[in-house]
Amino acid sequence: MKSIEKTEQAAGLSMKFAFLSLCLLWLAFPNTAETYTIKHGNVSGQTWPADTYLITSGLLVDGHTTLTIEAGAVVKFQHDLKIMVYGTLAANGTAANNVVFTSMDDDAYGETIPESDGSPEPGDWLGIILQGPYG
Numbered sequence: 001m002k003s004i005e006k007t008e009q010a011a012g013l014s015m016k017f018a019f020l021s022l023c024l025l026w027l028a029f030p031n032t033a034e035t036y037t038i039k040h041g042n043v044s045g046q047t048w049p050a051d052t053y054l055i056t057s058g059l060l061v062d063g064h065t066t067l068t069i070e071a072g073a074v075v076k077f078q079h080d081l082k083i084m085v086y087g088t089l090a091a092n093g094t095a096a097n098n099v100v101f102t103s104m105d106d107d108a109y110g111e112t113i114p115e116s117d118g119s120p121e122p123g124d125w126l127g128i129i130l131q132g133p134y135g
């Protein structure tokens with residue numbers, strides 16, 4: 001009977017230890033899920049609702065297509081990137097609910113990007129290049 005009690009006590013301690021270990025891991029590594037959307041490449045024909053977007057490589061909008069960005073969207077660029085627009089870029093912001101294009105280092109708008117240094121500088125990103133339609 002005593003060996004059964006000792007086994008039950010050991011199992012109870014193991015469960016408590018496992019629970020405590022999980023709690024400590026959760027505290028040490030809180031949920032750091034990205035709360036922004038990553039975009040790159042050809043974005044022709046897309047509509048982006050209000051959210052924060054991180055541009056991780058150059059963007060292209062083909063001729064005779066539209067990229068629509070809804071009011072409240074914040075578009076953040078990694079360094080030295082741009083949007084090449086051969087079609088239409090429709091940024092549908094309002095005076096009360098802008099569309100913001102900015103550096104990934106700009107923590108004043110949208111979600112903070114983990115790699116941000118918090119100090120946006122002129123020239124961090126290369127801009128929006130409007131080329132007009134082709135084809």
